[in-house]
Amino acid sequence: GNSVTQMEGPVTLSEEAFLTINCTYTATGYPSLFWYVQYPGEGLQLLLKATKADDKGSNKGFEATYRKETTSFHLEKGSVQVSDSAVYFCALIIIQGAQKLVFGQGTRLTINP
């Protein structure tokens, strides 16, 4: 089946620290990969995406590279800010199959000033 596994949280960092949130996936087809962010009390916002192997998605200083050989899509940011505190979800979708997003369990990130 299709599944997404994220690193266990919560993660607490100081402002300007380097961030990595690990994400690995299992898929029966050729997935597109996504990172969504959920701020307190809000719905999900699409942060970035990659649709094929070796693609790099980027947005707001965040980056993630689609690694088919390691089935990974790790989220990185060079210098985090307090405003980045949120829950981050890695997700996949199989275009040729079920048109549904499969999410990881989420990683809560807290940035301290």
Add this chain to the structure above:
Amino acid sequence: DAGVTQSPTHLIKTRGQQVTLRCSPKSGHDTVSWYQQALGQGPQFIFQYYEEEERQRGNFPDRFSGHQFPNYSSELNVNALLLGDSALYLCASSLGGASGSGQFFGPGTRLTVL
């Protein structure tokens, strides 16, 4: 340009009751998906509507049903509510049934079952 809207924002029901949640997709989108997000978990796919038909369903019982209207808005109905149905219900919209470009989410409806 309005994004995805959902109503109501919050809802409190008791066990055994029925509930209807509503969603209007982002302008230009014709596909609506519904997800259930339990506290501390990732969203779980309930079903997707495209061209007023349910085209894909997740692992949810028949108590969960839906509808899509000609204007692409959608409703999620849950019958015979259980305590375990308490969750944030998210609606997401996309274009043309293909979600490779990502789905856009509404703010959600928080359902509490007492």
